[in-house]
Amino acid sequence: MRRAYKFLLRPTVRQETALAEMLRDHCSLYNGALQERRDAYRHVSRTSVRYREQSAQLREIRAFDPKHQGRWSFSSQQATLRRLDRAFQAFFRRVRAGLAPGYPRFRGVGHFDTVTFPKDGDGCRWDSTPQDKQTRVRLQGVGHVRVHRHRAVRGRVKTVGIKREGRRWYVVLSCDEVPVAPLPETGSIVGIDMGTVHFLTDSGGEHTENPGFLATMADELAKAQRHLSTFPRRTGQRTKKHRAAARKVAGLHAKIRRQRLDHHHKTALGLVRQHDVVGHEKLNTAGMTKAPAPRPDPGNDGAFLPNGAAAKAWLNRSILDAGWGQFLGILAQKAESAARRVIPVDARNTSRTCPLRIGGCGHVSGENRVTRAEFECVRCGLVADADRVGALNVLHRAGLALCDGA
Secondary structure (H helix, E strand, C coil): CCEEEEEEEECCHHHHHHHHHHHHHHHHHHHHHHHHHHHHHHCCCCCCCCHHHHHHCHHHHHHHCCCCHHHCCHHHHHHHHHHHHHHHHHHHHHHHHCCCCCCCCCCCHHHCCEEEECCCCCCEEECCCCCCCCCEEEECCCEEEEEECCCCCCCEEEEEEEEEECCEEEEEEEEECCCCCCCCCCCCEEEEEECCCEEEEECCCCEEECCCHHHHCHHHHHHHHHHHHCCCCCHHHCCHHHHHHHHHHHHHHHHHHHHHHHHHHHHHHHHHHHCCEEEEECCCHHHHCCCCCCEECCCCCCCEECCCHHHHHHHHHHHHHHCHHHHHHHHHHHHHHCCCEEEEECCCCCCCECCHHHCCCCCECHHHECCCCEEECCCCCCEEEHHHHHHHHHHHHHHHHHHHHC
């Protein structure tokens, strides 16, 4: 099994400066390679430039600029060129599929935050001081950087990535041959229903409250954004105070993201420890959070009819704040590591079907939902919590899928 580990780095002031220079030089290499591809396409001969040609030029580039490009790992620079090549492959794939192309763009220094070392030992070395109790990672051109390793690393380290998030630096390890650590069987199977008022409700009727991290910090975030908006947007007029205000906003968003991620990990781990099988709705969060299409007014040229965009924006913000997609991905990963099963089921009519598992009749109707929180079957009169009804129907469908798979 493949698994990724992410640890906080604790570099010295000199090492932090070197890490920032490494990102800057890799960003310059990325932009230069992109410019070369653009120029080649615009040339009358229309000669295409691919990864192989650009990788072959690295030795000359490193020899010409030893102070910047020559001091970093050759393999990490190849990984940066592969990153650009993947961006172009994705661009051409979208063009062929008739989607929005999204031509690769130049990256600013503040928006290029990752450098990858494709092989442990080639320009980098994980746990470079095994004789010392303090874990360190050695990076070419930077040195031995301290790592806050909060858990053991299993498997064989394959690739090492350095990532900047705000003012923090992280090392990301991609490991192969990670052994599965199965948990003891509990004999329990559960269905869960995702929501915005309650983060999730299981088929036993237990609610997990939605922390609403974005809503909790909305006032502080709005204040910081208002302060940032007082500065001009033109690049040439960005002052020290402007950069500090931008870092404040970015820091608040990063804190919200970390809080949400921590909540998702803890909630998913609790489900995996308690149940052998977890069923959930197969949700398309990207489609669910799309803005409603405009409704032109046929009787008034250039005018539009109300389309509920304001109410939909509130719902979209609540769904994205809950982070359903991220949580379900984490749940699947933890279940795989613990030899558990996660079964996604069809989400259609799970909240409109009278549940058979608590004596319902199975009748499907939109009128069964009396309110957002209450379910009452119009045929048999069963009354229950609406979120629990959705979880029970998910559990029923997961059980059917489990029997078919068995």
